[in-house]
Amino acid sequence: MKHVTSRGGRTKSALWTILGILAELMLTAAAICALYIAWQMWWTGVQSEHNQIETRQSVSWSDPGKSGNVTVAKAQQGDPPVQPQSATEGELIAQIYVPRFGSQWQRNLVEGTDLTQLNKHGLGHYTDSQMPGQVGNFAFAGHRNGYGQPLGDVDKLQEGDPIIVRTQDYWYVYHYTSYKIVLPTQTEVVAANPENPGATPTKRMLTMTTCEPKYSTPTHRWISYAEFSYWAKVSDGIPQELASQNANGTVKFVNNEQSSFLSSIDTLKPWIFGALAAYVIIFISAAVAWRWPYLADVRAGRRKKADFSLYGSLVRLQPGVLPIRLLLVLLLVFAAAASCFEWLFPWAASTIPMLQEMSNYTAI
CATH class of the missing domain: 2.40.260.10 (Sortase)
Known part of the structure; x- marks a missing residue:
């Protein structure tokens, strides 16, 4: 009886793990769609404003x-x-x-x-x-x-x-x-x-x-x-x-x-590389100072190993105490979102037919 119960518990746990991963994937897809809308309706305007200011500054028109x-x-x-x-x-x-x-x-x-x-x-x-x-x-x-x-x-x-x-x-x-x-x-x-x-x-x-x-x-x-x-x-x-x-x-x-402060930004590349550089520095510092306390507790039997999840595992794989681990994940998420704005979304809007029709107005 004990063996049957354990197997049923493992089956139930595996099912919830799979459902959790699917939910995370769906939330990720929804977040990417929301970011695309933000890029299309907001960030493209920021870039356009930046270019227009640069153009006006390049000519010698009086004000x-x-x-x-x-x-x-x-x-x-x-x-x-x-x-x-x-x-x-x-x-x-x-x-x-x-x-x-x-x-x-x-x-x-x-x-x-x-x-x-x-x-x-x-x-x-x-x-x-x-x-x-x-x-x-x-x-x-x-x-x-x-x-x-x-x-x-x-x-x-x-x-x-x-x-x-x-x-x-x-x-x-x-x-x-x-x-x-x-x-x-x-x-x-x-x-x-x-x-x-x-x-x-x-x-x-x-x-x-x-x-x-x-x-x-x-x-x-x-x-x-x-x-x-x-x-x-x-x-x-x-x-x-x-x-x-x-x-x-x-x-x-x-x-x-x-003009807005954001209109002074020509490209997000310095912000992306800056976030990644900060991630590497904090990662190394946390690894030296704290190592991986969560993983150490699991190996020592002081803490039960959590069920697998995409974002949970990402947090748990970072070194340091919980606030540091959350900061590291936030830096990765920021770099990923900014990379979408800088490279992925412009490519998608110019390449994927449905997004081409929605994003690119063709004049008469």
Whole structure:
């Protein structure tokens, strides 16, 4: 009877061990999925912000909002100058401001709409469309979700909302008019005359394209239209749409280009290697100071050997007392998660078909 009971107990223990391992594997898979969502919806935006700041710092554009005496630029009469006349792939064309998206919202606009530009540099200008201030259709694309979701709030735009374009020397102020939802094949929305494709354009229009729906595989495109209102000189100050005034009449630029600490991080490699280096140092120190007290207790019969589990075994195999062992495991987990952000998830988003469709918006 005693032998039968022991066998039944071992069978039951083995079953619970297997179930426990399966549960750990499922929790690990869920954690990886959660990390991927965090990477897609948050970390890609941090990287995009970093790249955009670097791009702005690389050009010699003045910053009218940082001067001691900020003024409202006078609206100019006559046809606006066209700037730039042309641009190379990836070159900074303008900075875009949309107050409806938030007082601190601004994005770079670079030449080109391939994934390199849209994923890393904010907004991308359709190379065949017109430039700011030009008669025709000044069109650009941007992500609606992930990569900083520059056009994530296009559905909040209201008729008359300003969309401000700043080039090196000029401000161009457009006002939002309407939107439509189209198929990706309907490329006429970025034609020089989207209202009557093929006809000679007579208006100065602005078109923004992004994906629809926002949170799933984009099957359509959300098209936002705006029309030109006026232009001003950067040397004269800032547009009234980007100005605020205090009780003393002092004019301030509402967008002060606040950036997060994380946007200063170019790569996670130093953090990954730093965590691994800290792990090695603490591991060796703990092994010298305490050795493996848990394993020693098991071998000496002072403690019952625990059932096998993935994470439990990982903790128990570390040297030192329990707080040190937990710290060592946390360092390994951090290094693994950061490695996913740095290498695994970018590879998956560009290689696995389903993730490609979900992660990478293709312009019209």
